[in-house]
Amino acid sequence: MQILGSTNINFIKWRWHAIALSAAIIVVGFAQMANQGGPKLSVDFSGGTSMVLRFDQPVSEDAVRSALTSVVGEKTVQRFGKESENQILVRLPQSITVEEGTTLDDAAEQVDLLVRKANIGAFTREKTEIVGPVVGQDLQRKGIYATLTALAGIMLYIGFRFRFTFAAGAIVATLHDVLVTLVFLNWFGYELSLNIVAALLTMTGYSVNDTIVVFDRVRENARTMRKDGLETQVNTSVNQTLSRTIITAGTTFLAVLGLYLYGGEVLEGFAFTLLVGIISGTYSTIFIAAAIAILLTKKTAAPATTGANRARAKA
Amino acid sequence: MYKNLRWKAIAVVAVAVLAAVSFYPPEDKIKLGLDLQGGVHLVLRVNTQDALELETETSSEQLSVALKDAGVIVGSIRPTSDTTFQVDGVPPDRDQQFRQLAQDQVGLSFDRETGVGGAYTYRMKPNIDVDRRREAVTQAMQTIERRVNEYGVSEPIVAEYGNAGNQIVVQLPGVTDVPRAKELISSTAVLELKLVESGPAPDEATLLAPFAGKAPEGQEVVQGTAVAGQAGASFYLVGRVPVITGNDLRNAKSTIDMIGQPAVGFSLKSEGVTKFSRVTSANVGRYLAIILDNRVVSAPVIEGPITQADAQITGTFTQQEVADLSLVLRSGALPASLTYQQEESVGPTLGDASVRAGVQASVAGLVLVTLFMLVYYKLAGINAVLSIVLNLMILMGFMAYLGAVMTLPGIAGFILTIGMGVDSNVLIFERIREEIANGKGARQAVAAGFDRVFITILDTHVASLIAAGFLFQFGTGPIRGFATTLFFGLISNVFTAVFVSRTLFEFSLSRRPGTARLSI
Numbered sequence: 134m135q136i137l138g139s140t141n142i143n144f145i146k147w148r149w150h151a152i153a154l155s156a157a158i159i160v161v162g163f164a165q166m167a168n169q170g171g172p173k174l175s176v177d178f179s180g181g182t183s184m185v186l187r188f189d190q191p192v193s194e195d196a197v198r199s200a201l202t203s204v205v206g207e208k209t210v211q212r213f214g215k216e217s218e219n220q221i222l223v224r225l226p227q228s229i230t231v232e233e234g235t236t237l238d239d240a241a242e243q244v245d246l247l248v249r250k251a252n253i254g255a256f257t258r259e260k261t262e263i264v265g266p267v268v269g270q271d272l273q274r275k276g277i278y279a280t281l282t283a284l285a286g287i288m289l290y291i292g293f294r295f296r297f298t299f300a301a302g303a304i305v306a307t308l309h310d311v312l313v314t315l316v317f318l319n320w321f322g323y324e325l326s327l328n329i330v331a332a333l334l335t336m337t338g339y340s341v342n343d344t345i346v347v348f349d350r351v352r353e354n355a356r357t358m359r360k361d362g363l364e365t366q367v368n369t370s371v372n373q374t375l376s377r378t379i380i381t382a383g384t385t386f387l388a389v390l391g392l393y394l395y396g397g398e399v400l401e402g403f404a405f406t407l408l409v410g411i412i413s414g415t416y417s418t419i420f421i422a423a424a425i426a427i428l429l430t431k432k433t434a435a436p437a438t439t440g441a442n443r444a445r446a447k448a
Numbered sequence: 449m450y451k452n453l454r455w456k457a458i459a460v461v462a463v464a465v466l467a468a469v470s471f472y473p474p475e476d477k478i479k480l481g482l483d484l485q486g487g488v489h490l491v492l493r494v495n496t497q498d499a500l501e502l503e504t505e506t507s508s509e510q511l512s513v514a515l516k517d518a519g520v521i522v523g524s525i526r527p528t529s530d531t532t533f534q535v536d537g538v539p540p541d542r543d544q545q546f547r548q549l550a551q552d553q554v555g556l557s558f559d560r561e562t563g564v565g566g567a568y569t570y571r572m573k574p575n576i577d578v579d580r581r582r583e584a585v586t587q588a589m590q591t592i593e594r595r596v597n598e599y600g601v602s603e604p605i606v607a608e609y610g611n612a613g614n615q616i617v618v619q620l621p622g623v624t625d626v627p628r629a630k631e632l633i634s635s636t637a638v639l640e641l642k643l644v645e646s647g648p649a650p651d652e653a654t655l656l657a658p659f660a661g662k663a664p665e666g667q668e669v670v671q672g673t674a675v676a677g678q679a680g681a682s683f684y685l686v687g688r689v690p691v692i693t694g695n696d697l698r699n700a701k702s703t704i705d706m707i708g709q710p711a712v713g714f715s716l717k718s719e720g721v722t723k724f725s726r727v728t729s730a731n732v733g734r735y736l737a738i739i740l741d742n743r744v745v746s747a748p749v750i751e752g753p754i755t756q757a758d759a760q761i762t763g764t765f766t767q768q769e770v771a772d773l774s775l776v777l778r779s780g781a782l783p784a785s786l787t788y789q790q791e792e793s794v795g796p797t798l799g800d801a802s803v804r805a806g807v808q809a810s811v812a813g814l815v816l817v818t819l820f821m822l823v824y825y826k827l828a829g830i831n832a833v834l835s836i837v838l839n840l841m842i843l844m845g846f847m848a849y850l851g852a853v854m855t856l857p858g859i860a861g862f863i864l865t866i867g868m869g870v871d872s873n874v875l876i877f878e879r880i881r882e883e884i885a886n887g888k889g890a891r892q893a894v895a896a897g898f899d900r901v902f903i904t905i906l907d908t909h910v911a912s913l914i915a916a917g918f919l920f921q922f923g924t925g926p927i928r929g930f931a932t933t934l935f936f937g938l939i940s941n942v943f944t945a946v947f948v949s950r951t952l953f954e955f956s957l958s959r960r961p962g963t964a965r966l967s968i
Contacts, residue, residue, distance in 0.1 A: 135824075139885075187797065214801075237788040238630075259798045261626065265789040268491055271610065279922035286914040294907055331857055331927045334919050335864060335934065338912035345911060346875065349904040377878040384820055384874070385867035388813035392863050395812060397805035399483070399798075399856055407864075 140372045144419055145364050145427070151420035155309055162316025172319055175326035176262055178276070180227035180269030182240040185260040188219040192254050197221050200251030204243060214398050220259060227266055237263055276330040283334055284308070287341050295348050298433060302426030303344045306417040310340045310410055317409045323402045332403045336410030339385070343378055343418035348426070350374050363430060367423045375419070382415040450958050456951045463943075464838055467845030477848035479603075480621075481855035481929055484803050486796035487621040488629055491789045492588075494614050498784035499584035500530040500577060506699050506715060507554045507570075508533040510758075514553045520546055523566075531572040533558075538566035581614065584784045589616055592633050596620060615789070626793050634786045640690035643727070644735035644747050648672055648682035655683045670737065672744035684744050686737050691727045696720030702770050703760065710770040711760045721757050729753035806859035813863050817870055825877050827967035831952040832877070835944040836869035842940035843933065852932045861933025868912075868937060872945030876901045877968060890966040891957055898950045905946060909938050
């Protein structure tokens with residue numbers, strides 16, 4: 134069986150459309166994010182209290198919300214997990230008046246007390262997460278640091294294995310995936326948490342995977358297709374690896390879809406990030422990575438017009 | 449024909465068996481993280497400046513007492529910050545004597561800065577500052593560890609956290625009463641000094657034999673900690689009312705006694721001194737049990753009345769024992785307060801649900817992938833599925849062998865490993881198809897496919913390993929679990945996708961004529 138035979142689609146022709154589309158998504162998405170005061174952060178990063186209460190009897194979100202009217206600050210009360218599990222998620226921001234430390238769990242205790250007083254049913258605390266401001270900032274810093282160093286490490290490796298302009302192409306494509314995924318996370322109301330950052334980093338590895346497969350093929354074709362221009366070499370390589378790219382993305386998508394549907398609410402955001410990342414990664418591999426690599430290669434090799442054709446493999 | 453095929457096949461089977469043996473039975477061999485089995489995760493900060501403050505205070509008092517004893521009258525001695533204290537009004541004619549006394553008393557830990565008009569500032573030496581802070585963190589960790597062990601938590605984790613050097617992470621699997629656990633960790637340890645009425649004896653019955661098997665009125669039996677060189681446990685009969693408790697203690701540290709033997713020096717608060725001198729005067733020659741968290745740590749003899757704030761516990765101690773003992777005494781007095789910075793608790797119900805969801809998702813992923821590979825690549829799909837399953841087995845084996853903790857993101861790592869295995873196999877199969885389309889025979893196509901793709905697989909895996917490495921570096925708890933699975937999944941995938949899958953191909957081709965066609 135075969136989904137795609139040997140194709141000869143001119144992907145390079147579409148590169149400007151693709152770059153324009155991606156740029157539009159990223160610019161609009163980030164403008165929105167800036168407008169709402171930055172991306173939504175989970176308690177991991179923002180600090181604060183997040184609790185899941187499991188009631189013995191069904192209970193409405195409104196009942197819990199009205200029990201907590203006296204709690205100051207912007208609070209979230211929403212259903213958590215399946216309807217039948219009677220679980221309610223309560224989130225409270227970092228209280229400004231909280232003296233750091235001794236009163237870390239005051240907010241949680243207050244919620245506990247108020248919901249008990251409201252007499253809306255017996256409950257247990259299924260999950261509590263309280264993050265103080267110091268740890269929150271620390272995790273935020275580490276998250277950014279990890280993403281940037283991972284990208285730099287990958288770039289160095291590709292630069293070492295391929296031409297530097299190719300490394301730049303791969304990094305632009307990967308950065309593109311990270312940004313696009315952030316925009317989609319924001320659109321679908323997911324908060325940035327440690328788990329999401331982990332998913333973003335995994336996706337980074339994946340996206341680079343795809344790109345390397347194509348570049349590898351370019352390196353190989355460069356030896357046999359000396360007469361053709363770089364654009365033809367790249368386009369042929371993208372076509373030759375296309376069925377592999379689609380099948381791999383498809384199967385990984387299927388596996389992660391299982392995670393998204395059955396993995397439970399804790400992993401839902403994680404799986405969502407990967408789903409978006411896989412689609413974006415495939416798209417950027419086909420349309421963005423090679424386009425940037427060609428663009429940069431031509432720029433750097435502008436004086437010697439034939440230079441671009443000599444795809445010297447360092448490996 | 450293929451060379452060494454037999455040995456390759458044996459190697460593959462051996463790895464499979466080794467992996468299976470390492471993780472079987474999985475419910476015993478694979479450790480579950482807090483998010484899967486429920487429990488509480490706490491990050492605390494040790495307020496190490498408390499320890500410095502204590503050191504400064506104690507030292508300035510020590511100097512004050514020494515000056516009084518020597519008849520050197522100064523204007524005032526007072527701590528001015530956590531790490532400095534100031535001496536004012538040193539008479540010019542006694543300056544030399546003052547300097548000498550101060551050098552003897554606090555010279556080891558403090559640097560002198562000379563001011564005007566007989567004023568001196570003593571500043572804690574940088575290395576002492578660092579040492580005291582470190583000690584404070586170590587002590588707090590040991591105290592916490594003793595307490596969680598007392599609490600009966602199985603496999604608790606008490607470890608340093610972060611790079612700041614003053615944070616501790618405490619993980620208590622299975623604990624649901626979070627407020628109680630937190631109280632237990634951050635409350636002061638119970639230290640008691642009690643007079644020994646009888647003992648030590650090797651067991652309770654022997655100890656109580658003279659008393660008709662029952663502790664006399666106002667007395668109780670306390671177990672001793674096991675001592676090196678002495679077999680078994682020891683039991684003491686002690687007075688029920690403590691002479692001194694941890695509340696009376698100010699500090700304790702390693703020192704040497706009059707004959708140069710290692711000893712524990714401790715100092716008491718003023719109320720403690722009064723009580724202690726009264727009791728020790730009346731009980732010279734008897735034993736005093738030092739009891740921590742209801743265990744006798746040691747029971748030294750009272751050699752004479754102890755009437756000052758500073759006293760020594762002497763005996764035949766080694767340097768090590770003295771360090772440990774004073775450390776226990778100090779941590780009993782809690783060298784620094786603790787501040788909770790992060791708290792995460794997961795109930796066992798949510799943990800169970802997560803395990804079920806994770807396993808369900810993994811199985812669903814594997815089934816979907818298997819179906820696809822078999823439909824799309826026909827018989828060659830079997831090779832892919834076998835190599836993916838072996839990959840998962842090796843991964844489980846690694847996890848069990850390293851004692852790595854399985855977390856919810858770790859399960860996600862398993863699913864991604866499946867995806868990665870598929871990727872490598874697809875890459876190879878597509879290449880083999882291409883080679884066949886170019887007119888190569890089955891054997892040449894397989895050989896060319898694997899050879900060409902090997903470099904690609906290496907490049908993609910190294911890039912992903914770099915990402916996994918940084919993830920591990922920055923990650924905490926659950927994320928680390930994910931990075932671990934991803935890392936070892938990648939490594940074993942190189943082996944299964946390249947070596948195992950190829951061996952399977954060669955094995956099936958070796959039994960058929962050279963002109964055989966490939967089902968791919």
